[in-house]
Each structure stands twice: as structure tokens, then as C-alpha cells.
Amino acid sequence: MELFNPFRYAVLVSLVAVLLPLVLPIGILVYGIVDNPECLVVKTIAKEEYIGNSTYRVPVVIKYCSMVPLTNIKVVFNSTTIEIPRITRGDYRYVVYLKPGDRLLELEFRIMGLYRVRIKFGVST
Amino acid sequence: MIPKVVWKVLRGVISGLIYYAIFLVIIPWILGLVIRYQIELISLEETLYYAGVFIALGVLSATLKPFIGLVFTVLSILIGSLFLITILGVGSLQLAMNISGVPVEVSLEFKELLMVIIGISFVFAIIDVFEKLAMSEE
Numbered sequence: 001m002e003l004f005n006p007f008r009y010a011v012l013v014s015l016v017a018v019l020l021p022l023v024l025p026i027g028i029l030v031y032g033i034v035d036n037p038e039c040l041v042v043k044t045i046a047k048e049e050y051i052g053n054s055t056y057r058v059p060v061v062i063k064y065c066s067m068v069p070l071t072n073i074k075v076v077f078n079s080t081t082i083e084i085p086r087i088t089r090g091d092y093r094y095v096v097y098l099k100p101g102d103r104l105l106e107l108e109f110r111i112m113g114l115y116r117v118r119i120k121f122g123v124s125t
Numbered sequence: 126m127i128p129k130v131v132w133k134v135l136r137g138v139i140s141g142l143i144y145y146a147i148f149l150v151i152i153p154w155i156l157g158l159v160i161r162y163q164i165e166l167i168s169l170e171e172t173l174y175y176a177g178v179f180i181a182l183g184v185l186s187a188t189l190k191p192f193i194g195l196v197f198t199v200l201s202i203l204i205g206s207l208f209l210i211t212i213l214g215v216g217s218l219q220l221a222m223n224i225s226g227v228p229v230e231v232s233l234e235f236k237e238l239l240m241v242i243i244g245i246s247f248v249f250a251i252i253d254v255f256e257k258l259a260m261s262e263e
Contacts, residue, residue, distance in 0.1 A: 004256045011252065015245045022238050027159040034161055037224070116234040123221070123230040 025068045025112040032066040039065040042075055042107060048098075055097050062092040071113045076106040133187045141183025141201070145176045148205030152242060153212055160233065162220060175208060191261030195254050202250035206243045213239055 033039045041063040048056040064070065064087050073084040080096050107119045149172070157163055179201060186197035210216075216236035222229055 003259060004252050008249070008252055011245065011248050018241055018245070019238075022241060023155075023159050026235065026238075030159065030161050114235075114237055118232045120230040120232075121227055123228055 022114070026115055029066050029068045029111055032068075036065060038063070042104060044096075044098075044104075051097070054099050056099070058096050058098050060094045060096050062087065062094070063090075064092070065089055069112055070109040072108075072110045072116075074106070074108040075104065076108070077104055078102040130188065134184050137184030137187030138180050139183070140187065141180035142176070144183065144201045144205050145179040147246070148179075148209050149175055149212070152209060156213065156235075156238075160218070160235075162218065178204060191257045195257040198253050198257065199250055202246055202253075206246060209243065210239065216240075 041061075043061055043063075045059040045061060048058045051057050060075070060082065062073075062075070062084075067089055069086055069088045071086045073082075073087060075082040075084075075094075077096060077098055079099050079102050082094050082096060084092070084094075104121055106121065108117070110116050182197045182201040182204070186194040186201065188194070189197070213235075216239040217232060217234045219230065219232045222231065
């Protein structure tokens with residue numbers, strides 16, 4: 001029975017070594033967002049500029065406070081989508097072209113390229 | 126002196142409880158802790174049913190001849206993995222919440238993590254099988 005114990009311990013150590021880097025990013029991000037709900041914010045700035053054809057040029061700011069990088073970010077509005085390859089902690093400014101009544105529908109990203117998170121806004125619960 | 130078969134049954138019950146604890150208590154609890162979301166087992170009856178299945182398989186595995194018993198050891202791992210996959214929604218959790226009065230639906234996919242956990246539990250199953258084979262040869 002003891003013959004297999006070293007092998008068991010080796011697998012246990014490798015389990016911890018593999019799981020820690022997989023679990024830590026998601027844990028850090030979730031705890032960061034729970035502690036500070038303003039950690040990940042997407043908001044439009046009221047400095048919109050009418051460019052004709054019922055379209056407005058609207059600045060969008062993405063604020064992110066966690067040190068876990070987010071990748072493959074998609075910010076979906078009714079008539080347009082912003083795609084960002086990667087963000088880390090900081091403020092990011094983008095410009096979108098929106099029509100009247102457009103709003104943020106969906107935010108999608110991957111935590112460190114691993115876990116896909118999709119947040120749908122305005123979905124009846 | 127307690128008969129040998131009682132020890133075997135006790136060992137089976139304990140190993141069944143360990144499999145139950147690993148697959149249906151410890152792993153969901155740790156994952157729930159990480160994602161700050163209570164992963165619920167369905168009901169008390171189903172929980173007892175799951176525990177019963179693992180204990181029965183553990184007892185069968187411990188009391189039968191090693192070559193037949195190892196089939197039940199493997200079954201414990203396979204059924205544990207199946208339960209785990211079912212509880213964790215095939216590695217995709219969905220929850221509805223309200224943020225500043227706006228209804229929001231959040232979905233989180235963690236299939237990779239689930240596959241790693243299940244893969245490593247299979248490695249432990251293989252070790253168990255080899256151990257039983259080695260014991261049967263002694």
C-alpha cells in the first residue's frame with residue numbers, strides 16, 4: 001500500500017501546482033469586484049457630438065481596477081460593438097457611434113484568456 | 126476480535142464517504158468560495174442518495190475480490206465526476222442579479238478548470254486501480 005503513496009503525493013503536489021494558477025485569477029477578480037463594485041465600469045460620457053444621419057459620436061470610458069488582465073473584451077451596444085484585445089488596471093477611452101436610444105447590451109471578456117464571462121444588461125430576472 | 130469482513134465493510138464505508146466528500150462537498154465548496162457563489166446540491170434526499178451510492182460502491186469495492194472490486198472503485202470515480210459535472214452545470218454557471226436597479230444576467234464558463242479537476246481525479250483513480258492490482262498479487 002505504501003508503494004503508491006509517493007506517487008499519490010507527487011500527484012497531489014502537481015494538482016496544487018496546476019490548480020493554483022488556474023484558480024487564483026478568477027478568485028482575485030471576483031473578490032476585487034465584490035469588494036469594490038466600481039472595479040469594472042463601462043460608461044458613456046455626456047460629451048456626445050452629432051455627426052448627422054441620426055448618429056452621435058460618443059466617448060466611452062472603461063475603468064478597471066484589478067491586476068488580473070482581461071482579454072477578448074467585447075462591449076456590445078445596439079448598433080455597434082467595441083472589441084479590445086486586452087486590458088489591465090487603468091482607464092481606457094474609446095469612441096463609438098451610437099443612434100438615439102442605443103444602450104449597453106452586453107459585456108463579454110475572458111479572465112486571463114481562460115474563463116469567459118458574459119454580462120447581459122437589462123435582461124428581466 | 127472483529128471479523129475481517131467487518132473491517133472491509135468499514136473501509137468501504139469510509140472510502141465511499143471520502144469519494145462523496147471530495148466530489149460533492151469539498152470541490153463544489155472550494156469553487157463556490159472562489160467565485161463567491163453558493164453552489165447548491167439539489168435537496169437533502171438527493172444528497173443522501175448520492176452518499177448512499179458512494180458508500181455502496183465503496184463497500185462493494187472493499188469486500189469483493191480485488192479484480193471485481195476495482196471495477197467499483199473506477200465506477201465511484203466516474204459517477205463522482207458525472208455528479209460534479211451535473212452540479213457545476215458542465216462548467217458554466219449563470220446567475221441573475223440587480224446592479225443599481227438594472228437586471229443583469231452574468232454567465233461564467235470555467236470548463237478548463239473543471240476538466241483539470243476531473244482529469245486529476247482520474248489519475249487518482251488509476252493509482253487506486255494499480256494499488257488494488259498490486260494488493261491482489263501479494
